[in-house]
Amino acid sequence: MVKETNEVHGAEVTILTSATMTVAPALPMQEHRLPLSNLDLLLPPIDVGVFFCYLHPTPTAAALKEALAKVLVAYYPLAGEVVANADGEPEVLCSGRGVDFTEASADDVELRELRLGMVDEGVEKLVPAKKAGVICVQVTKFKCGGAVVGCTFDHRVCDAYSFNMFLVAWAAASRGGSAALAPSFRRSLVAPRDPSPRTHSTDALIDRLFSPLSSAPPPPPSSVTATAVNRIYHISAADVKELQARARPTRTKLEAFTAHLWQLSSRAASERQSLCCMGMVVDGRGRMFPDGAMEAYFGNVLTITYGVISAGDLRRRMALADVADDVHRWVREAATGEHFRGLVDWVEALRPKPAAARAYLGGTGGAEATACIVSSGMGFPVGEADFGTGVPAFASYHFPWPAGAAYVMPMPSARGDGDWVVYVHASPELVKVMEEKHSIFKALDNSYVFGGMGDRQYTERTGLGVHS
Numbered sequence: 001m002v003k004e005t006n007e008v009h010g011a012e013v014t015i016l017t018s019a020t021m022t023v024a025p026a027l028p029m030q031e032h033r034l035p036l037s038n039l040d041l042l043l044p045p046i047d048v049g050v051f052f053c054y055l056h057p058t059p060t061a062a063a064l065k066e067a068l069a070k071v072l073v074a075y076y077p078l079a080g081e082v083v084a085n086a087d088g089e090p091e092v093l094c095s096g097r098g099v100d101f102t103e104a105s106a107d108d109v110e111l112r113e114l115r116l117g118m119v120d121e122g123v124e125k126l127v128p129a130k131k132a133g134v135i136c137v138q139v140t141k142f143k144c145g146g147a148v149v150g151c152t153f154d155h156r157v158c159d160a161y162s163f164n165m166f167l168v169a170w171a172a173a174s175r176g177g178s179a180a181l182a183p184s185f186r187r188s189l190v191a192p193r194d195p196s197p198r199t200h201s202t203d204a205l206i207d208r209l210f211s212p213l214s215s216a217p218p219p220p221p222s223s224v225t226a227t228a229v230n231r232i233y234h235i236s237a238a239d240v241k242e243l244q245a246r247a248r249p250t251r252t253k254l255e256a257f258t259a260h261l262w263q264l265s266s267r268a269a270s271e272r273q274s275l276c277c278m279g280m281v282v283d284g285r286g287r288m289f290p291d292g293a294m295e296a297y298f299g300n301v302l303t304i305t306y307g308v309i310s311a312g313d314l315r316r317r318m319a320l321a322d323v324a325d326d327v328h329r330w331v332r333e334a335a336t337g338e339h340f341r342g343l344v345d346w347v348e349a350l351r352p353k354p355a356a357a358r359a360y361l362g363g364t365g366g367a368e369a370t371a372c373i374v375s376s377g378m379g380f381p382v383g384e385a386d387f388g389t390g391v392p393a394f395a396s397y398h399f400p401w402p403a404g405a406a407y408v409m410p411m412p413s414a415r416g417d418g419d420w421v422v423y424v425h426a427s428p429e430l431v432k433v434m435e436e437k438h439s440i441f442k443a444l445d446n447s448y449v450f451g452g453m454g455d456r457q458y459t460e461r462t463g464l465g466v467h468s
Contacts, residue, residue: 015125017104023065024098025072025079034077034092037190038347040156040300042355049127049152049398052385056145059387061103067173074182075166078134087352090156100136111146117444119230126150127398162298164381174387183298196345206346216356230400230425233441237418247324258374259323265370266314268430275369276314279306279359280331284340305334306359360405377411394449397423406430
């Protein structure tokens with residue numbers, strides 16, 4: 001049994017790891033290798049986490065493992081491991097090794113005592129660090145009878161859209177059903193063209209957004225990434241709507257949010273940072289195949305576009321609507337089927353050399369620019385994460401990545417009322433600006449997470465005393 005401790009509300013909380021086992025697919029499979037697509041190869045070796053908080057009654061570890069074994073039959077690459085091919089590129093060895101599954105307990109604390117918004121102290125021990133395989137799972141039980149289900153996956157194998165498909169299928173299997181969509185691993189959907197009909201304008205955009213890793217600027221020193229902090233906030237539906245109205249009703253909520261964040265980034269810029277780079281992750285499934293042929297495709301289908309504006313202009317001369325117009329412009333130019341197909345061809349010509357997205361390094365602004373990336377998590381299936389005992393009280397992605405750029409991910413609140421939950425990995429300077437008085441970014445206190453339940457309501461819901 002492994003014992004770990006961390007601080008919650010100033011008190012020492014002990015996490016006891018009672019057992020870790022490997023859950024294999026319910027049916028055997030023939031071992032084979034699944035190549036990563038050219039779009040997968042754009043991703044660095046990085047893991048992404050997600051966690052769900054359930055009040056009593058909660059899904060049991062046994063039920064979760066049984067359902068996981070069933071769903072891994074269809075999602076067999078998740079039961080494999082990433083290995084290198086003859087050219088040194090990553091690919092998935094579909095071996096059926098299974099998924100590492102850890103059962104843990106925190107018997108000296110109740111779920112609602114966790115400060116989930118303070119990610120580094122309240123969440124870090126609940127989302128497992130992946131040591132092998134493609135994904136891993138941890139279930140942590142609490143004194144109150146509540147539980148947290150945490151998962152970590154290798155981003156090189158799939159994007160959030162794909163992992164959401166898996167989560168929905170796993171939950172459906174736990175309830176004795178099956179998901180509507182079966183995953184597709186058809187690499188022909190993202191195969192390069194030969195010869196490539198890329199135009200000059202297509203190449204120009206790709207060269208602005210990506211570069212060979214060998215010619216990319218060096219990453220920031222570890223001292224910079226070490227100071228980054230992780231937070232989770234919530235934004236009311238009314239504030240989201242008001243932000244969109246200020247940005248122009250023709251702009252999407254995500255464009256308005258990104259424009260607002262860009263303005264905040266300018267206020268957090270240091271004296272040496274005269275420019276601000278704002279990027280956005282764009283999904284290409286509907287762009288490459290408007291007919292829905294990629295609806296069930298499992299893998300990465302992403303590009304990262306960006307814009308660069310001077311910090312002075314963002315602070316003093318540009319209204320929110322003007323900034324949102326700029327966001328709309330550079331998102332629209334990358335959100336085309338031709339861009340994604342051209343990107344597939346561009347990676348093919350570069351292989352086996354790796355590439356990097358310039359937005360992470362300040363784009364055309366380089367070292368003189370702040371860098372922030374927005375990735376929409378609005379497809380997060382929090383309302384479908386019912387593993388047989390009800391939907392979660394709270395859920396979020398967890399992405400404390402080791403890079404200098406800030407990373408911000410808005411997603412729907414588990415309350416289902418139009419509010420947003422926003423995961424933030426950023427510098428202390430940007431977090432300070434985001435937390436200023438009258439900010440739309442509200443602290444994630446537990447009265448919000450658990451629906452404002454008082455002690456009596458909490459006792460009735462969990463069956464346990466709050467202070468017992």
